[in-house]
Amino acid sequence: MSGVPSIRWAAVGIALVLSILCSASDLSAESKEDRELAEIRKMIEEKGLHWTAGKTSVSGLGDEERRLRLGYNPEPEYMLDEVPQIVTLGDTIFDPCFDWRMFGCVTPVKDQRGCGTCWAFAAVAAYESHMLIYDGRYSDISEQAILSCMDFKHYSCCSGGLVIDAYKVMMEQGTVSEACMPYDASFEPLCRTDDCLVLEGSISEYGYITRSTDQEVDLNTRINLIKEALLMGPVSASMFVYYDFYYYEDGCYEPASSIFLGGHAVLVVGWDDRQCGGEGAWICKNSWGTDWGMNGYFYIKYSACDFGYRSYQLVYEPSDVLLTVQSPDGGESFVEGSEIDVTWITNREREQPDCYNVYLSMDGGGLYDIPIAEGLSNNDPITFRLPTTAGEGSILVTGMLDGEVGGMDWSDEAFTVARDVEQPFIQVLSPSGGEVVGEGYVLGIEWLATDNAGVASIDIFYSTNKANTISIAYGEENDSSYD
Structure with missing residues (x-):
């Protein structure tokens, strides 16, 4: 029995050492973040810059983890030679500021997490915004479908990718909802878009806006080209990222640090010539979640980070038939087996469908596999009984033209179908x-x-x-x- 206490003390001693080591590691990581933040704040003050640094959801990451929040690779010149320049300079007089968010045409900020997929998020964000602008339809498009279904098997979270490739996949294969192929922050999930609804609306063309460095093109020319393209809708653009960018909280960013970490792609939603002491800035949506920056957005000085040395625009092909599902449109709660009304309207300025079909999804909009009504001759409200199954529901209405889908709309968000287990x-x-x-x-x-x-x-x-x-x-x- 005399050996037992020594074994116990040995166990306690090991646990104590491990605890001390873990605490030291935590302190080291915390000290690194604190040291970097103090250094950045000092440089901002010394250089008279116009932004604020603080701890964010990504500032405490190590260098390799930080690089995985990037992922943009510039296309080889021969690839850009194969696509058109979408806009050319005209005599447009631009307003001093413009922001697509003010028109409700920008979808919520997403988070690419620890995978170098910014290029896919920037391309999908542009497509989602164009769908809102030209079809008035909100959809959470799947980035995972691009990663899993592209033919370019050499891509990985570490290698990054090309914005042009993301546009190519969406144009050739169509798009599906996030509910059907959720983002996995990897390239591992198998492509299963055949099981998903291909969303109506498409890209008829894509190309570049700018493709040169600051040394090869006048900065004002680059600014005006991107502004011209922005009048069509938000655009995807490239930038260089320095380590202080991870500490950005608000204001007009330009790097205080010279420590370069990689290339990044973001969505440009507007501009403001008054920012950065009157030197002007782009208004951008990032893909690092809403706990970074200004709820996921940032201003960046026109001339900073070689912003827009590559920038891209798509041409969205609106649906022939424009529908809007009015109810249920998401957020409602219903009892399983109860009767609910479905209402929708048809835009009279587009083609009028021959008939309508109505479908139900019980997996939040992943698969609309429950027919409610087909061949309806008008868009009068219909009443149907929900299945006796709890889940997340969504309604899809399609307008048919000559036997083909001419347009569609679906509930903006899922509604709840619950089992009634208690008295009100x-x-x-x-x-x-x-x-x-x-x-x-x-x-x-x-x-x-x-x-x-x-x-x-x-x-x-x-x-x-x-x-x-x-x-x-x-x-x-x-x-x-x-x-």
Whole structure:
């Protein structure tokens, strides 16, 4: 038995050493981030730059992990020779500032995580915005479909890729939803777009806007070419990244550091000539999530980081038929097996379909494999009964022309179909009893109503004798108050 205590003490001693080593490692990493931040802030102040540095979701990463947040490779010149220059300089007089976000034509910021796929995210972000601009349709397009379905098998998270290749895949194979092929931050998942709905709307052409370095083209020419292309829609553009960029919080960025880490591709959504002390800046959407920068966006000085030495634009081919699903459009809650209404409208300025088809997805929009109605001659609202299966639902409506899909739309977000496992709870908060009101008095009614499957609507009645009731309102939203 005398050996047992020594074994225990040995175990404790090992655990203590490991704990000290881990703590030292944590302190070392924390000190590195703190040291870098202090150094960057000092350089910003000394150089009189116009941006703020701070700790972000990526500032604490090591150098290799930081490089995996990049991934842009410039195309060889022969590849750019094979595609057109999308815009040429005209006599356009540009406004001092322009931002596609102000028109609701930029989709939410995404996160490429630890895989060098910025080139795919920048291309997909441009396509999503063009779909909003020209078809008024929001879709979360799958970047994974590009990574998994491209013919260029030499690509990897470490090697990065080409924006031109991403456009080529989308143009030749079409696009599918994120719900059908979710992003995996790798090239490993097998291509399975045959199981997905190919989304209506397509790229008819893609090409470059600029393809030269600052030394080969006048900066003002580059700026005006990108501005000209931006009037068509957001564009994908390249930039050089220095290590201080990972600490960006807000303001007009230009590098304080000379430590270069690699090439990056981002989405340009606008410009502002007033930024950077009047020298002007691009407004850009990054692919590092919303915990970096200004909720995922940044300003960058026109002349910084050789921004836009490669930039690209696509030409979006609008749908022949333009549909808009109005309800359910996402966020609603329904009880399984209940009846719900589907409503949609058709834009009269586009072609009118021969008929409509309506489908249901129960996997959040991945696969629309449940027919609700087919061959409808008009777009009158329809009522159908949900399946007795809990899940995330989405509605798809297609407009048919000569036997082909001429246009489509789907719920912007998934709605919840839940099993009703408990009785609804409702409590009248006001009036609670004892109040005295006169004839014609406007009485505010407040309540609390909950149910595990969601409260679809509220009916309100009143009684003067606790026996007979009179209806006040029917089918009201559950917004907790009514006057």
